[in-house]
Amino acid sequence: MADSNVKVLGTWASPFAMRVRIALHLKSVGYEYVEENLLEAKSELLLKSNPVHKKVPVLFLGDKPVCESLIIVHYIDEVWTSVPSILPSDPYDRAESRFWAAYVDDKFFPALRRVLVSTEEDRKAAMAELLEGVVLLEEAFRKLSKGKAFFGGDNLGYVDLAVGSLLAWIKVIEKFTETEALSEAKTPSLAAWADCFSSHAAVKDVFPNVDKLADFGLKLRAKFSKAAAAAAATTTTTD
Amino acid sequence: MEGEVVLLDFWPSMFGMRTRIALAEKQIKYEYREEDLRNKSALLLQMNPVHKKIPVLIHNGKPICESLIQVQYIDEVWNDRAPLLPPNPYQRATARFWADFVDKKIYDLGGKLWRTKGEEQEAAKKELIECLKLLEGQLGDNPYFGGKDFGFLDVALVPFYCWFYTYEKFGRFSIEAECPKLIAWAKRCMQKESVAKSLADQEKIYDFVLHLKKALGIE
Numbered sequence: 456m457a458d459s460n461v462k463v464l465g466t467w468a469s470p471f472a473m474r475v476r477i478a479l480h481l482k483s484v485g486y487e488y489v490e491e492n493l494l495e496a497k498s499e500l501l502l503k504s505n506p507v508h509k510k511v512p513v514l515f516l517g518d519k520p521v522c523e524s525l526i527i528v529h530y531i532d533e534v535w536t537s538v539p540s541i542l543p544s545d546p547y548d549r550a551e552s553r554f555w556a557a558y559v560d561d562k563f564f565p566a567l568r569r570v571l572v573s574t575e576e577d578r579k580a581a582m583a584e585l586l587e588g589v590v591l592l593e594e595a596f597r598k599l600s601k602g603k604a605f606f607g608g609d610n611l612g613y614v615d616l617a618v619g620s621l622l623a624w625i626k627v628i629e630k631f632t633e634t635e636a637l638s639e640a641k642t643p644s645l646a647a648w649a650d651c652f653s654s655h656a657a658v659k660d661v662f663p664n665v666d667k668l669a670d671f672g673l674k675l676r677a678k679f680s681k682a683a684a685a686a687a688a689t690t691t692t693t694d
Numbered sequence: 695m696e697g698e699v700v701l702l703d704f705w706p707s708m709f710g711m712r713t714r715i716a717l718a719e720k721q722i723k724y725e726y727r728e729e730d731l732r733n734k735s736a737l738l739l740q741m742n743p744v745h746k747k748i749p750v751l752i753h754n755g756k757p758i759c760e761s762l763i764q765v766q767y768i769d770e771v772w773n774d775r776a777p778l779l780p781p782n783p784y785q786r787a788t789a790r791f792w793a794d795f796v797d798k799k800i801y802d803l804g805g806k807l808w809r810t811k812g813e814e815q816e817a818a819k820k821e822l823i824e825c826l827k828l829l830e831g832q833l834g835d836n837p838y839f840g841g842k843d844f845g846f847l848d849v850a851l852v853p854f855y856c857w858f859y860t861y862e863k864f865g866r867f868s869i870e871a872e873c874p875k876l877i878a879w880a881k882r883c884m885q886k887e888s889v890a891k892s893l894a895d896q897e898k899i900y901d902f903v904l905h906l907k908k909a910l911g912i913e
Contacts, residue, residue: 507795507828519784526790533783546770550758557760558744591744 461486462515464501466493468671470564470620471524472512473661477616478528480657482535494674525556528616539610555595555606556617563588567621570628571672572679582632592618593642600644604651611655619652623663627672630665696772699724700752702738704731706902708801709761710749711853711892716765718888719844720772762793765849778846786846792832792839793850799825800854808864808903809912819865823872830876837882844886848879852889855880859896860903 461479463486465472479486491501491511504513504520514521514530521527532541542549566588569581599606599614606614625636639646653662701717701724703710717724729738729748741750741757751758751767758767769778779786803825806818829851832839839847858869858880870877883889907913 516784521784521787521791523791523794526787526794529790530783530787533786546767547753547756547758549770550763550767553763553766554759557763 460517462489463487464489464491464498464504464513464515465511466491467661467663468493468668469511470624471510473620473663474524474616475512475514475527475531476661477611477620477657478531478541480661481539481541481611482531482537484531484535494678524620525560525613525617528613532613541607541611541616542613543607551599552606552613555592555599555614558591558595559614559617559621563592563618564621567624567628570632571624572676572683578632582628582634585628586636589636589642589645593645596644596648600648605648611652611657615648615652619649619658622649622653623665623668624672626665627669630669631672696722697754698752700727701725702727702729702735702741702748702750702752704729704748706894706899707748708853708857711856711894712761712849713749713751713764713768714892715849715852715888716768716778718892719776719778719849720768721775722768722772762797762850765846769846777843778840778849780840780845789839789846792829792847795825796829796847796850796854800851804854804857804861807861808907811913815865819867822861822865823867823869826869826873826876830873830879833875833879838879844883848883852880852883853893855884856893856896856899860900863900864903 461484463472463475463479465475465488467490476486476488489500491498497509501511501513502509504515505511505522508522510522512522512524512527514527516534521530528541542552563585566581566585570578570585573581595614596606601608603609605611606618611619628634629636635641637646637649652658699717699722701710701713703714703726705728714726727735727737729735731748734746738748738750739746741752742748742759745759747759749761749764751764753767753771758764765778779789800822803818803822807815807822810818832847836842838844839851858877862869884893
């Protein structure tokens, strides 16, 4: 039962689009979902609504677009003010949540991406960096959850969305590298949380199938290597 | 009632300047502590173990890291005066979007202007001008990015104004020639005490960068 006023432009593989959809589910807001095909040319709608970055997700309320997943989640939290609130109410807790979400986007996600596109020789170093990040997130979870099931406490919160949306890709990397990133032995809190997160009512319908995502990951790798090789070929001809 | 407020900072940092401006806008008394980034204090490392970077805002002993997060924190705690984010959610999202754009683009592009030469420098200059024009477009006919009032995006961008002189000298161009409205906006902001007192002197920044280049062995 979509609220005809709300639309999300995203892709099934995008963790960032996933954040937006989970947020809308948490607020019980219906929406129209429009799938953008990432392996083909960008749609008119995408280019028009996000001319600056040309990326998904884009949220539309009426015809007004909002871009950047974490900004969209803030926006959703501020428009639909019924419980549950996605960000905490205390300013210090909010700052702490924002810090960890920013960490995910500024450091953790790039590390994850580096593993995905890495060559044989880079992979070990890239994976080591990712695993350091996992350790930090395990500590952050223990601090923020205060013994409860989620980063947000009893309910899914801002940091849950920020980190949880990457879980499927983490599983893909575990598959590719045959290494465990999250495990009961090394990251018990995160391992338990990961199960709670992916099975949550607001999450499970948008959590990508890991095998399908792994196939897509291979296609992305191929696309990336091709582009990197082409760029290397052109730069070696200039001074 | 304010509690104890400490700012760990480094005088040329545009990011630190944002927090200084926000604190000044709210007229909050705080202790400013200068960090030597080649010899980071135990306090800095303790308060920001993840990134080990300034600025760090410490309120009643608890750290808040990342400049835009600090500005929002200050706005939310001292919410009885000089609001920085507007009340309307869509306007807030717009302000956050462009502040995020400043973070994603301006610092790195500006840095390339003094760190690189030749084609790389030219490409950075071209892109920086495009980004500044995009930002300038957001002003419209308003005196500030916040509309009638100085706000969040103004705070996020104006510290770069004291670095423009350095960018212009290394890049051999005039930002005012490319973006006259933006410079008019920056000068308008500099009329505010909170901004004038928080930004560093542009010539001192230039000297600092000259010394930094030598120290880093960049020609």
